Amino acid sequence: MVAESAVTVDDTKIHYRETGDGRSVVLLHGGIIDAAHVSWPQVENRLAPEYHVVAPDMLGYGESELADRSYSIPGHAEVIAGFLDRLDLGPVTLVGLSLGGGVAVQLALDRPDLVETLVPIDPFGLGRELPNGLLSYGLARVQVCNKLAIAAFRRSRRLTRASLDGVVYDLDSLSESAVDAVYREVKRPTAGAAFRRFREAEVTRGGYRTTFTDRFDDLSVPTRLLHGAHDELFPVAWAERAADRIPDAELHVLDDCAHWAPREDPDAVAAHIEDAVDGS
Template identity: 25%
Template sequence: MRAPQFDIQYVTLHGHRRAFVKVGSGPVILLLHGLACDHTTWSPVIAELAKRYTVIAPDLLGHGQSAKPRADYTLGGYANGMRDLLTVLDIDRATVVGHSFGGGVAMQFSYQFPERTERLMLVSAGGLGAEVTPLIKAIQGFGWEPAMRLITRPGIRHAVTGVMRASTGLWPKHTRDLDEVADIVDSWADRRTRFAIRHLVRAVIDWRGQIVTMSDRAYLTEALPLAVLWGEDDQVLPARHLEIARTLAPGAITELFEDAGHFPHKDHPEEFVAFVDRFMTETEPSDYSRETVAELLRRGSLVDIPTAEGGDAPVDPVPAALVR
Protein backbone atom coordinates (compact mmCIF):
# COMPACT_ATOMS: atom_id res chain seq x y z
CA MET A 1 0.00 0.00 0.00
CA ARG A 2 1.17 3.54 -0.66
CA ALA A 3 2.46 5.41 2.37
CA PRO A 4 0.59 8.66 3.03
CA GLN A 5 2.56 11.75 2.03
CA PHE A 6 0.70 14.13 4.32
CA ASP A 7 -0.26 14.18 7.98
CA ILE A 8 -3.57 12.44 8.50
CA GLN A 9 -6.06 14.02 10.86
CA TYR A 10 -9.06 12.39 12.47
CA VAL A 11 -12.48 13.52 13.62
CA THR A 12 -15.28 11.45 15.10
CA LEU A 13 -18.70 12.03 13.55
CA HIS A 14 -21.77 10.20 14.85
CA GLY A 15 -19.51 7.78 16.69
CA HIS A 16 -17.38 6.84 13.67
CA ARG A 17 -13.80 7.93 13.02
CA ARG A 18 -13.18 9.86 9.81
CA ALA A 19 -9.67 10.28 8.43
CA PHE A 20 -8.69 13.19 6.20
CA VAL A 21 -5.83 15.32 4.95
CA LYS A 22 -6.08 19.09 5.09
CA VAL A 23 -3.26 21.16 3.56
CA GLY A 24 -2.70 24.53 1.90
CA SER A 25 -4.61 27.79 2.02
CA GLY A 26 -7.00 29.70 -0.21
CA PRO A 27 -10.31 28.64 -1.80
CA VAL A 28 -11.41 25.23 -0.55
CA ILE A 29 -11.28 22.15 -2.78
CA LEU A 30 -12.81 18.92 -1.47
CA LEU A 31 -11.31 15.85 -3.22
CA LEU A 32 -13.47 12.71 -3.11
CA HIS A 33 -11.81 9.43 -4.09
CA GLY A 34 -13.35 6.49 -5.89
CA LEU A 35 -14.63 3.05 -4.94
CA ALA A 36 -12.23 1.04 -2.75
CA CYS A 37 -9.55 3.76 -2.91
CA ASP A 38 -8.59 6.35 -0.30
CA HIS A 39 -7.14 9.86 -0.17
CA THR A 40 -3.73 8.65 -1.39
CA THR A 41 -5.14 8.32 -4.91
CA TRP A 42 -4.82 12.12 -5.02
CA SER A 43 -1.18 12.12 -3.85
CA PRO A 44 0.25 13.12 -7.27
CA VAL A 45 -1.72 16.40 -7.23
CA ILE A 46 -2.32 17.41 -3.61
CA ALA A 47 0.97 19.22 -3.02
CA GLU A 48 0.70 21.32 -6.18
CA LEU A 49 -2.95 22.18 -5.57
CA ALA A 50 -2.14 23.13 -1.97
CA LYS A 51 0.08 25.96 -3.23
CA ARG A 52 -3.07 27.87 -4.22
CA TYR A 53 -5.98 26.17 -2.49
CA THR A 54 -7.06 24.64 0.80
CA VAL A 55 -7.19 20.96 -0.11
CA ILE A 56 -9.29 18.54 1.92
CA ALA A 57 -8.97 14.89 0.94
CA PRO A 58 -10.93 12.51 3.20
CA ASP A 59 -11.02 8.76 3.39
CA LEU A 60 -14.71 8.06 2.83
CA LEU A 61 -16.45 5.92 5.43
CA GLY A 62 -15.54 2.27 4.84
CA HIS A 63 -12.26 3.22 3.13
CA GLY A 64 -8.66 3.83 4.08
CA GLN A 65 -8.16 4.80 7.71
CA SER A 66 -11.76 5.82 8.30
CA ALA A 67 -14.08 3.56 10.28
CA LYS A 68 -15.79 0.63 8.57
CA PRO A 69 -18.99 0.13 10.55
CA ARG A 70 -22.33 -1.38 9.72
CA ALA A 71 -23.73 1.92 8.48
CA ASP A 72 -25.32 3.90 5.66
CA TYR A 73 -23.22 3.48 2.49
CA THR A 74 -25.63 5.22 0.13
CA LEU A 75 -24.74 8.30 -1.89
CA GLY A 76 -26.98 10.38 0.37
CA GLY A 77 -25.24 9.05 3.45
CA TYR A 78 -21.82 9.92 2.05
CA ALA A 79 -22.99 13.41 1.08
CA ASN A 80 -24.23 13.96 4.62
CA GLY A 81 -20.88 12.83 5.96
CA MET A 82 -19.03 15.34 3.79
CA ARG A 83 -21.36 18.13 4.90
CA ASP A 84 -20.66 17.24 8.53
CA LEU A 85 -16.90 17.05 7.96
CA LEU A 86 -16.85 20.52 6.39
CA THR A 87 -18.98 21.81 9.25
CA VAL A 88 -16.63 20.63 12.00
CA LEU A 89 -13.72 22.08 10.00
CA ASP A 90 -15.59 25.41 10.03
CA ILE A 91 -15.86 25.49 6.23
CA ASP A 92 -19.05 26.85 4.74
CA ARG A 93 -18.51 26.25 1.02
CA ALA A 94 -16.19 24.29 -1.25
CA THR A 95 -15.47 23.34 -4.83
CA VAL A 96 -16.23 19.60 -4.84
CA VAL A 97 -14.11 17.32 -7.04
CA GLY A 98 -15.19 13.69 -7.28
CA HIS A 99 -13.48 10.76 -8.99
CA SER A 100 -15.41 7.64 -10.07
CA PHE A 101 -17.76 6.73 -7.20
CA GLY A 102 -16.61 9.94 -5.52
CA GLY A 103 -18.08 11.75 -8.52
CA GLY A 104 -21.44 10.30 -7.63
CA VAL A 105 -20.98 11.51 -4.05
CA ALA A 106 -19.98 14.95 -5.37
CA MET A 107 -23.13 15.12 -7.52
CA GLN A 108 -25.28 14.07 -4.59
CA PHE A 109 -23.59 16.65 -2.36
CA SER A 110 -24.28 19.42 -4.86
CA TYR A 111 -27.93 18.31 -5.09
CA GLN A 112 -28.49 18.06 -1.33
CA PHE A 113 -26.42 21.07 -0.33
CA PRO A 114 -26.30 23.55 -3.23
CA GLU A 115 -25.78 26.41 -0.80
CA ARG A 116 -22.47 24.81 0.22
CA THR A 117 -21.24 23.94 -3.27
CA GLU A 118 -19.22 26.56 -5.14
CA ARG A 119 -18.37 24.41 -8.16
CA LEU A 120 -18.66 20.77 -9.19
CA MET A 121 -15.92 18.85 -11.00
CA LEU A 122 -16.34 15.24 -12.12
CA VAL A 123 -13.37 13.00 -12.95
CA SER A 124 -14.22 9.73 -14.74
CA ALA A 125 -17.37 9.84 -12.66
CA GLY A 126 -20.13 7.38 -12.02
CA GLY A 127 -23.72 8.41 -12.59
CA LEU A 128 -23.46 9.41 -16.25
CA GLY A 129 -24.48 6.16 -17.92
CA ALA A 130 -25.37 2.55 -17.19
CA GLU A 131 -22.10 0.96 -18.31
CA VAL A 132 -19.51 -0.16 -15.78
CA THR A 133 -16.82 -2.82 -15.84
CA PRO A 134 -18.11 -6.36 -15.08
CA LEU A 135 -15.47 -6.60 -12.34
CA ILE A 136 -17.43 -4.12 -10.25
CA LYS A 137 -20.76 -5.75 -11.07
CA ALA A 138 -19.30 -9.00 -9.74
CA ILE A 139 -18.81 -7.54 -6.25
CA GLN A 140 -22.52 -7.92 -5.51
CA GLY A 141 -22.48 -11.58 -6.59
CA PHE A 142 -22.69 -14.50 -4.16
CA GLY A 143 -19.24 -15.80 -5.01
CA TRP A 144 -17.31 -12.55 -4.57
CA GLU A 145 -16.82 -12.73 -0.80
CA PRO A 146 -15.47 -16.33 -0.70
CA ALA A 147 -13.26 -15.56 -3.70
CA MET A 148 -11.82 -12.51 -1.94
CA ARG A 149 -11.23 -14.47 1.24
CA LEU A 150 -9.10 -16.83 -0.83
CA ILE A 151 -7.30 -14.25 -2.97
CA THR A 152 -6.43 -12.03 0.01
CA ARG A 153 -4.77 -14.79 2.02
CA PRO A 154 -1.18 -13.59 2.63
CA GLY A 155 0.77 -15.76 0.20
CA ILE A 156 -1.80 -15.64 -2.60
CA ARG A 157 -2.43 -11.89 -2.19
CA HIS A 158 1.26 -11.03 -2.41
CA ALA A 159 1.63 -13.13 -5.54
CA VAL A 160 -1.47 -11.64 -7.22
CA THR A 161 -0.65 -8.04 -6.39
CA GLY A 162 2.99 -8.55 -7.32
CA VAL A 163 1.99 -9.70 -10.79
CA MET A 164 -0.39 -6.75 -11.11
CA ARG A 165 2.25 -4.21 -10.18
CA ALA A 166 4.84 -5.81 -12.46
CA SER A 167 2.34 -5.77 -15.35
CA THR A 168 1.33 -2.12 -14.94
CA GLY A 169 1.78 -0.29 -18.21
CA LEU A 170 2.93 -3.29 -20.28
CA TRP A 171 -0.17 -2.93 -22.47
CA PRO A 172 -1.06 0.65 -21.59
CA LYS A 173 -4.68 0.74 -22.68
CA HIS A 174 -5.59 -2.29 -20.56
CA THR A 175 -2.96 -2.49 -17.81
CA ARG A 176 -2.26 1.17 -17.01
CA ASP A 177 -4.24 1.12 -13.76
CA LEU A 178 -3.17 -2.27 -12.38
CA ASP A 179 -1.07 -0.68 -9.63
CA GLU A 180 -4.24 0.97 -8.31
CA VAL A 181 -6.09 -2.33 -8.56
CA ALA A 182 -3.28 -4.00 -6.60
CA ASP A 183 -3.71 -1.45 -3.81
CA ILE A 184 -7.43 -2.19 -3.78
CA VAL A 185 -6.85 -5.94 -3.50
CA ASP A 186 -4.44 -5.29 -0.62
CA SER A 187 -7.13 -3.30 1.19
CA TRP A 188 -9.60 -6.16 0.78
CA ALA A 189 -7.57 -8.30 3.15
CA ASP A 190 -9.60 -6.45 5.81
CA ARG A 191 -12.99 -8.16 6.18
CA ARG A 192 -14.60 -4.89 7.32
CA THR A 193 -13.45 -3.16 4.14
CA ARG A 194 -14.95 -5.91 1.99
CA PHE A 195 -18.23 -5.56 3.91
CA ALA A 196 -18.35 -1.81 3.31
CA ILE A 197 -17.47 -2.06 -0.38
CA ARG A 198 -20.07 -4.73 -1.04
CA HIS A 199 -22.84 -2.72 0.61
CA LEU A 200 -21.74 0.41 -1.25
CA VAL A 201 -21.81 -1.36 -4.62
CA ARG A 202 -25.25 -2.83 -3.97
CA ALA A 203 -26.57 0.70 -3.36
CA VAL A 204 -25.55 1.99 -6.80
CA ILE A 205 -25.10 -0.99 -9.17
CA ASP A 206 -27.12 -4.05 -10.17
CA TRP A 207 -26.49 -6.76 -12.74
CA ARG A 208 -27.47 -4.40 -15.57
CA GLY A 209 -25.02 -1.70 -14.53
CA GLN A 210 -25.24 1.63 -12.74
CA ILE A 211 -28.58 2.34 -11.08
CA VAL A 212 -28.03 5.93 -10.03
CA THR A 213 -27.91 8.69 -12.63
CA MET A 214 -27.64 12.44 -12.37
CA SER A 215 -29.87 13.09 -15.37
CA ASP A 216 -33.24 13.21 -13.61
CA ARG A 217 -32.11 16.09 -11.41
CA ALA A 218 -29.28 17.48 -13.50
CA TYR A 219 -31.23 20.60 -14.40
CA LEU A 220 -30.70 21.78 -10.82
CA THR A 221 -27.04 22.36 -11.68
CA GLU A 222 -27.97 25.08 -14.18
CA ALA A 223 -26.52 27.83 -12.00
CA LEU A 224 -23.58 25.70 -10.81
CA PRO A 225 -20.19 25.82 -12.58
CA LEU A 226 -19.48 22.29 -13.84
CA ALA A 227 -16.34 20.64 -15.24
CA VAL A 228 -15.98 17.06 -16.48
CA LEU A 229 -12.71 15.25 -17.20
CA TRP A 230 -12.14 11.73 -18.53
CA GLY A 231 -9.29 9.43 -19.50
CA GLU A 232 -9.48 8.22 -23.10
CA ASP A 233 -8.54 4.63 -22.20
CA ASP A 234 -10.80 4.26 -19.16
CA GLN A 235 -11.62 0.56 -18.72
CA VAL A 236 -13.91 1.06 -15.70
CA LEU A 237 -16.34 3.73 -16.92
CA PRO A 238 -16.13 4.27 -20.70
CA ALA A 239 -14.95 7.62 -22.02
CA ARG A 240 -18.10 7.93 -24.13
CA HIS A 241 -19.87 8.92 -20.91
CA LEU A 242 -18.11 12.26 -21.37
CA GLU A 243 -20.37 12.81 -24.39
CA ILE A 244 -23.41 12.18 -22.18
CA ALA A 245 -22.10 14.84 -19.82
CA ARG A 246 -21.72 17.24 -22.75
CA THR A 247 -25.33 16.54 -23.75
CA LEU A 248 -26.53 17.05 -20.21
CA ALA A 249 -24.55 20.25 -19.72
CA PRO A 250 -23.29 21.84 -22.93
CA GLY A 251 -22.00 24.78 -20.92
CA ALA A 252 -19.63 22.63 -18.86
CA ILE A 253 -15.86 22.81 -19.18
CA THR A 254 -14.84 19.37 -20.46
CA GLU A 255 -11.68 17.62 -21.52
CA LEU A 256 -10.59 14.15 -22.64
CA PHE A 257 -7.07 13.22 -21.56
CA GLU A 258 -5.22 11.10 -24.10
CA ASP A 259 -2.99 8.26 -22.88
CA ALA A 260 -4.92 8.16 -19.62
CA GLY A 261 -7.05 5.50 -17.96
CA HIS A 262 -9.50 5.62 -15.08
CA PHE A 263 -7.14 7.79 -13.00
CA PRO A 264 -6.28 10.77 -15.23
CA HIS A 265 -5.08 12.74 -12.20
CA LYS A 266 -2.45 10.04 -11.69
CA ASP A 267 -1.51 9.57 -15.35
CA HIS A 268 -1.07 13.30 -16.05
CA PRO A 269 -0.87 15.19 -12.74
CA GLU A 270 0.49 18.43 -14.21
CA GLU A 271 -2.25 18.58 -16.82
CA PHE A 272 -4.83 17.74 -14.18
CA VAL A 273 -3.71 20.59 -11.93
CA ALA A 274 -3.77 22.94 -14.93
CA PHE A 275 -7.35 21.84 -15.68
CA VAL A 276 -8.38 22.53 -12.08
CA ASP A 277 -6.69 25.96 -12.23
CA ARG A 278 -8.54 26.74 -15.46
CA PHE A 279 -11.84 25.74 -13.91
CA MET A 280 -11.22 27.81 -10.79
CA THR A 281 -10.09 30.93 -12.64
CA GLU A 282 -12.61 30.88 -15.51
CA THR A 283 -15.68 30.45 -13.31
CA GLU A 284 -17.20 32.28 -10.38
CA PRO A 285 -18.45 30.40 -7.31
CA SER A 286 -22.13 29.53 -7.45
CA ASP A 287 -24.37 32.15 -5.87
CA TYR A 288 -27.07 29.99 -4.34
CA SER A 289 -30.60 31.33 -4.54
CA ARG A 290 -33.60 29.45 -3.23
CA GLU A 291 -35.79 31.38 -5.65
CA THR A 292 -33.68 30.19 -8.59
CA VAL A 293 -33.89 26.57 -7.44
CA ALA A 294 -37.65 26.87 -6.98
CA GLU A 295 -38.00 28.20 -10.53
CA LEU A 296 -35.87 25.36 -11.90
CA LEU A 297 -38.03 22.83 -10.08
CA ARG A 298 -41.19 24.35 -11.53
CA ARG A 299 -39.96 24.32 -15.12
CA GLY A 300 -37.97 21.07 -15.07
CA SER A 301 -39.79 19.47 -18.04
CA LEU A 302 -38.26 16.38 -19.59
CA VAL A 303 -36.73 15.76 -23.00
CA ASP A 304 -35.13 12.66 -24.47
CA ILE A 305 -31.39 12.10 -24.78
CA PRO A 306 -29.56 9.30 -26.61
CA THR A 307 -29.20 5.87 -25.07
CA ALA A 308 -25.67 5.17 -23.83
CA GLU A 309 -24.00 3.32 -26.70
CA GLY A 310 -23.32 -0.27 -25.81
CA GLY A 311 -24.96 0.10 -22.39
CA ASP A 312 -27.20 -2.38 -20.67
CA ALA A 313 -29.90 0.20 -19.94
CA PRO A 314 -31.02 3.51 -21.36
CA VAL A 315 -29.91 6.76 -19.84
CA ASP A 316 -32.68 8.60 -18.02
CA PRO A 317 -34.29 11.59 -19.73
CA VAL A 318 -32.60 14.95 -19.35
CA PRO A 319 -34.56 17.88 -17.98
CA ALA A 320 -34.75 20.55 -20.65
CA ALA A 321 -33.82 23.25 -18.18
CA LEU A 322 -30.25 21.95 -18.17
CA VAL A 323 -29.76 22.55 -21.88
CA ARG A 324 -28.59 26.15 -21.67
Protein backbone atom coordinates (compact mmCIF):
# COMPACT_ATOMS: atom_id res chain seq x y z
CA MET A 1 0.00 0.00 0.00
CA VAL A 2 1.31 3.44 -0.93
CA ALA A 3 1.48 5.98 1.89
CA GLU A 4 1.60 9.71 1.20
CA SER A 5 3.31 12.31 3.33
CA ALA A 6 5.29 15.55 3.17
CA VAL A 7 8.41 17.06 4.68
CA THR A 8 9.77 20.58 4.78
CA VAL A 9 13.04 21.20 2.95
CA ASP A 10 14.47 24.72 3.32
CA ASP A 11 11.02 26.07 4.21
CA THR A 12 9.47 24.34 1.18
CA LYS A 13 6.91 21.53 1.42
CA ILE A 14 7.86 18.44 -0.58
CA HIS A 15 5.18 15.79 -0.95
CA TYR A 16 6.11 12.16 -1.52
CA ARG A 17 4.79 8.62 -1.95
CA GLU A 18 6.32 5.71 -0.05
CA THR A 19 5.82 1.96 -0.15
CA GLY A 20 7.64 -1.31 0.55
CA ASP A 21 10.61 -2.36 2.67
CA GLY A 22 14.22 -3.16 1.88
CA ARG A 23 16.94 -1.20 0.13
CA SER A 24 15.82 2.30 -0.83
CA VAL A 25 14.93 3.25 -4.40
CA VAL A 26 14.05 6.89 -5.09
CA LEU A 27 12.06 7.74 -8.24
CA LEU A 28 12.16 11.24 -9.76
CA HIS A 29 9.47 12.07 -12.33
CA GLY A 30 9.74 14.21 -15.47
CA GLY A 31 8.65 17.73 -16.35
CA ILE A 32 5.83 19.46 -18.27
CA ILE A 33 2.74 17.90 -16.61
CA ASP A 34 4.06 15.21 -14.30
CA ALA A 35 4.19 14.10 -10.67
CA ALA A 36 5.04 10.96 -8.74
CA HIS A 37 1.50 9.59 -9.12
CA VAL A 38 1.55 10.24 -12.87
CA SER A 39 4.70 8.40 -13.99
CA TRP A 40 5.51 5.87 -11.30
CA PRO A 41 2.53 3.82 -9.95
CA GLN A 42 3.11 0.74 -12.11
CA VAL A 43 6.83 0.70 -11.37
CA GLU A 44 6.16 1.24 -7.65
CA ASN A 45 3.83 -1.77 -7.60
CA ARG A 46 6.47 -4.01 -9.17
CA LEU A 47 9.27 -2.88 -6.85
CA ALA A 48 7.39 -2.68 -3.54
CA PRO A 49 7.54 -6.39 -2.65
CA GLU A 50 11.36 -6.25 -2.47
CA TYR A 51 12.37 -2.60 -1.99
CA HIS A 52 11.63 0.56 -0.07
CA VAL A 53 10.32 2.87 -2.81
CA VAL A 54 10.09 6.63 -2.36
CA ALA A 55 8.74 8.94 -5.07
CA PRO A 56 8.68 12.68 -4.34
CA ASP A 57 6.80 15.34 -6.23
CA MET A 58 9.63 17.62 -7.26
CA LEU A 59 9.63 21.32 -6.51
CA GLY A 60 6.43 22.91 -7.83
CA TYR A 61 4.96 19.66 -9.20
CA GLY A 62 2.03 17.64 -7.87
CA GLU A 63 1.36 18.48 -4.25
CA SER A 64 4.81 19.95 -3.58
CA GLU A 65 5.01 23.67 -3.01
CA LEU A 66 5.49 26.08 -5.91
CA ALA A 67 8.14 28.06 -4.04
CA ASP A 68 10.01 31.19 -5.07
CA ARG A 69 13.40 29.61 -5.77
CA SER A 70 15.53 28.28 -8.63
CA TYR A 71 13.92 25.73 -10.97
CA SER A 72 17.18 24.98 -12.77
CA ILE A 73 18.63 21.48 -12.74
CA PRO A 74 21.11 22.41 -9.96
CA GLY A 75 18.25 24.07 -8.05
CA HIS A 76 16.09 20.95 -8.24
CA ALA A 77 19.07 18.78 -7.24
CA GLU A 78 19.64 20.91 -4.16
CA VAL A 79 16.04 20.36 -3.06
CA ILE A 80 16.21 16.60 -3.64
CA ALA A 81 19.49 16.41 -1.72
CA GLY A 82 17.78 18.17 1.18
CA PHE A 83 14.83 15.78 0.86
CA LEU A 84 17.10 12.71 1.07
CA ASP A 85 18.97 14.22 4.01
CA ARG A 86 15.69 15.07 5.73
CA LEU A 87 14.50 11.45 5.46
CA ASP A 88 17.97 10.04 6.16
CA LEU A 89 17.77 7.96 2.99
CA GLY A 90 21.23 7.96 1.46
CA PRO A 91 22.86 6.21 -0.21
CA VAL A 92 20.02 5.12 -2.51
CA THR A 93 19.41 3.80 -5.98
CA LEU A 94 18.38 7.03 -7.68
CA VAL A 95 16.12 6.73 -10.73
CA GLY A 96 15.17 9.77 -12.78
CA LEU A 97 13.01 10.28 -15.85
CA SER A 98 13.70 13.13 -18.31
CA LEU A 99 13.88 16.26 -16.11
CA GLY A 100 14.23 13.96 -13.10
CA GLY A 101 17.03 12.11 -14.89
CA GLY A 102 18.99 15.33 -15.22
CA VAL A 103 18.37 16.09 -11.56
CA ALA A 104 19.57 12.57 -10.66
CA VAL A 105 22.81 13.00 -12.62
CA GLN A 106 23.40 16.43 -11.08
CA LEU A 107 22.86 15.01 -7.59
CA ALA A 108 25.23 12.10 -8.24
CA LEU A 109 27.88 14.64 -9.23
CA ASP A 110 27.22 17.04 -6.35
CA ARG A 111 26.49 14.53 -3.57
CA PRO A 112 27.86 11.09 -4.46
CA ASP A 113 27.47 10.16 -0.79
CA LEU A 114 23.71 10.05 -1.35
CA VAL A 115 23.75 7.87 -4.47
CA GLU A 116 24.70 4.20 -4.54
CA THR A 117 23.51 3.49 -8.08
CA LEU A 118 22.19 5.81 -10.79
CA VAL A 119 19.43 4.93 -13.28
CA PRO A 120 18.72 7.86 -15.64
CA ILE A 121 15.84 7.26 -18.08
CA ASP A 122 15.88 9.44 -21.22
CA PRO A 123 17.57 12.09 -19.06
CA PHE A 124 17.93 15.79 -19.56
CA GLY A 125 21.50 17.07 -19.67
CA LEU A 126 23.22 14.66 -22.09
CA GLY A 127 23.39 17.27 -24.86
CA ARG A 128 22.94 20.98 -25.46
CA GLU A 129 20.93 21.15 -28.70
CA LEU A 130 17.25 22.10 -28.47
CA PRO A 131 14.89 19.59 -30.12
CA ASN A 132 13.34 22.24 -32.38
CA GLY A 133 16.13 24.79 -32.42
CA LEU A 134 15.06 28.43 -32.14
CA LEU A 135 11.40 27.40 -32.03
CA SER A 136 12.03 25.73 -28.66
CA TYR A 137 13.82 28.87 -27.50
CA GLY A 138 10.95 31.07 -28.65
CA LEU A 139 8.35 28.94 -26.87
CA ALA A 140 10.41 29.11 -23.68
CA ARG A 141 10.41 32.90 -23.88
CA VAL A 142 6.72 33.26 -24.84
CA GLN A 143 5.16 31.21 -22.06
CA VAL A 144 1.59 32.10 -22.98
CA CYS A 145 1.62 29.22 -25.49
CA ASN A 146 2.10 26.72 -22.66
CA LYS A 147 -0.65 28.38 -20.63
CA LEU A 148 -3.09 28.22 -23.54
CA ALA A 149 -2.29 24.55 -24.18
CA ILE A 150 -2.90 23.62 -20.55
CA ALA A 151 -6.17 25.55 -20.54
CA ALA A 152 -7.26 23.52 -23.59
CA PHE A 153 -6.20 20.22 -21.99
CA ARG A 154 -8.26 21.02 -18.88
CA ARG A 155 -11.39 21.13 -20.99
CA SER A 156 -10.77 17.93 -22.92
CA ARG A 157 -9.52 14.52 -21.85
CA ARG A 158 -9.40 13.57 -25.55
CA LEU A 159 -7.06 16.48 -26.30
CA THR A 160 -4.94 15.61 -23.26
CA ARG A 161 -4.61 12.03 -24.53
CA ALA A 162 -3.70 13.22 -28.03
CA SER A 163 -0.94 15.44 -26.61
CA LEU A 164 0.80 12.35 -25.20
CA ASP A 165 1.48 11.09 -28.71
CA GLY A 166 4.67 13.15 -28.64
CA VAL A 167 6.14 11.24 -25.70
CA VAL A 168 5.04 7.65 -26.37
CA TYR A 169 5.80 5.28 -29.23
CA ASP A 170 2.32 3.73 -29.49
CA LEU A 171 -0.47 5.90 -28.12
CA ASP A 172 -3.02 3.10 -28.59
CA SER A 173 -1.05 0.91 -26.18
CA LEU A 174 -0.93 3.54 -23.43
CA SER A 175 -3.08 2.59 -20.46
CA GLU A 176 -6.19 4.60 -19.70
CA SER A 177 -4.92 5.00 -16.13
CA ALA A 178 -1.89 6.89 -17.46
CA VAL A 179 -4.14 9.26 -19.44
CA ASP A 180 -6.41 9.71 -16.42
CA ALA A 181 -3.43 10.58 -14.23
CA VAL A 182 -2.25 13.28 -16.62
CA TYR A 183 -5.78 14.62 -17.02
CA ARG A 184 -6.19 14.91 -13.24
CA GLU A 185 -2.83 16.62 -12.91
CA VAL A 186 -3.49 19.13 -15.69
CA LYS A 187 -6.50 20.38 -13.72
CA ARG A 188 -4.32 21.40 -10.80
CA PRO A 189 -4.29 25.24 -10.58
CA THR A 190 -0.48 25.33 -10.66
CA ALA A 191 -0.13 22.84 -13.54
CA GLY A 192 2.67 23.88 -15.88
CA ALA A 193 4.05 26.65 -13.67
CA ALA A 194 7.12 24.71 -12.51
CA PHE A 195 7.91 23.65 -16.07
CA ARG A 196 7.66 27.24 -17.30
CA ARG A 197 10.11 28.32 -14.60
CA PHE A 198 12.39 25.45 -15.55
CA ARG A 199 12.40 26.59 -19.19
CA GLU A 200 13.18 30.14 -18.14
CA ALA A 201 16.19 28.84 -16.21
CA GLU A 202 17.46 26.22 -18.65
CA VAL A 203 16.55 27.16 -22.23
CA THR A 204 18.87 29.68 -23.88
CA ARG A 205 19.33 30.83 -27.46
CA GLY A 206 22.46 28.66 -27.62
CA GLY A 207 20.76 25.54 -26.24
CA TYR A 208 20.18 23.99 -22.84
CA ARG A 209 22.09 25.74 -20.07
CA THR A 210 22.86 22.60 -18.07
CA THR A 211 24.73 19.82 -19.84
CA PHE A 212 26.95 17.13 -18.37
CA THR A 213 28.97 16.43 -21.50
CA ASP A 214 32.12 17.86 -19.88
CA ARG A 215 31.51 16.05 -16.59
CA PHE A 216 30.79 12.46 -17.58
CA ASP A 217 34.25 11.43 -16.38
CA ASP A 218 33.41 12.78 -12.91
CA LEU A 219 30.50 10.40 -12.30
CA SER A 220 31.77 7.99 -9.67
CA VAL A 221 28.73 5.73 -9.16
CA PRO A 222 27.56 2.74 -11.24
CA THR A 223 25.20 4.07 -13.91
CA ARG A 224 22.56 2.17 -15.89
CA LEU A 225 21.19 4.37 -18.66
CA LEU A 226 17.78 3.50 -20.11
CA HIS A 227 16.63 5.19 -23.32
CA GLY A 228 13.62 4.78 -25.55
CA ALA A 229 14.58 3.80 -29.08
CA HIS A 230 11.97 6.20 -30.49
CA ASP A 231 12.61 9.21 -28.25
CA GLU A 232 12.23 12.34 -30.38
CA LEU A 233 13.06 14.78 -27.58
CA PHE A 234 16.51 13.52 -26.58
CA PRO A 235 18.35 11.42 -29.22
CA VAL A 236 19.56 7.92 -28.39
CA ALA A 237 22.96 9.07 -29.66
CA TRP A 238 23.26 11.30 -26.61
CA ALA A 239 22.84 8.31 -24.32
CA GLU A 240 25.32 6.28 -26.38
CA ARG A 241 27.89 9.04 -26.02
CA ALA A 242 27.29 9.26 -22.28
CA ALA A 243 27.60 5.49 -21.81
CA ASP A 244 30.93 5.54 -23.63
CA ARG A 245 32.35 8.25 -21.40
CA ILE A 246 30.93 7.58 -17.92
CA PRO A 247 33.50 5.35 -16.17
CA ASP A 248 31.09 2.67 -14.90
CA ALA A 249 28.09 2.85 -17.22
CA GLU A 250 25.96 0.66 -19.43
CA LEU A 251 23.17 1.60 -21.82
CA HIS A 252 19.97 -0.34 -22.45
CA VAL A 253 17.79 0.82 -25.34
CA LEU A 254 14.09 0.04 -24.90
CA ASP A 255 12.77 -0.97 -28.32
CA ASP A 256 9.07 -0.19 -27.88
CA CYS A 257 9.44 3.08 -26.00
CA ALA A 258 9.79 6.75 -26.80
CA HIS A 259 10.17 9.23 -23.90
CA TRP A 260 7.83 7.81 -21.23
CA ALA A 261 9.20 4.34 -20.51
CA PRO A 262 7.79 4.02 -16.94
CA ARG A 263 4.31 4.10 -18.48
CA GLU A 264 5.13 2.50 -21.84
CA ASP A 265 6.98 -0.54 -20.46
CA PRO A 266 6.91 -0.55 -16.65
CA ASP A 267 7.94 -4.21 -16.49
CA ALA A 268 11.20 -3.52 -18.33
CA VAL A 269 11.90 -0.40 -16.28
CA ALA A 270 11.28 -2.20 -12.99
CA ALA A 271 13.45 -5.14 -14.07
CA HIS A 272 16.34 -2.82 -14.93
CA ILE A 273 16.00 -1.03 -11.59
CA GLU A 274 16.05 -4.37 -9.78
CA ASP A 275 19.20 -5.39 -11.65
CA ALA A 276 20.81 -2.05 -10.80
CA VAL A 277 19.99 -2.40 -7.11
CA ASP A 278 21.10 -6.01 -6.86
CA GLY A 279 24.29 -5.31 -8.76
CA SER A 280 25.38 -2.47 -6.51
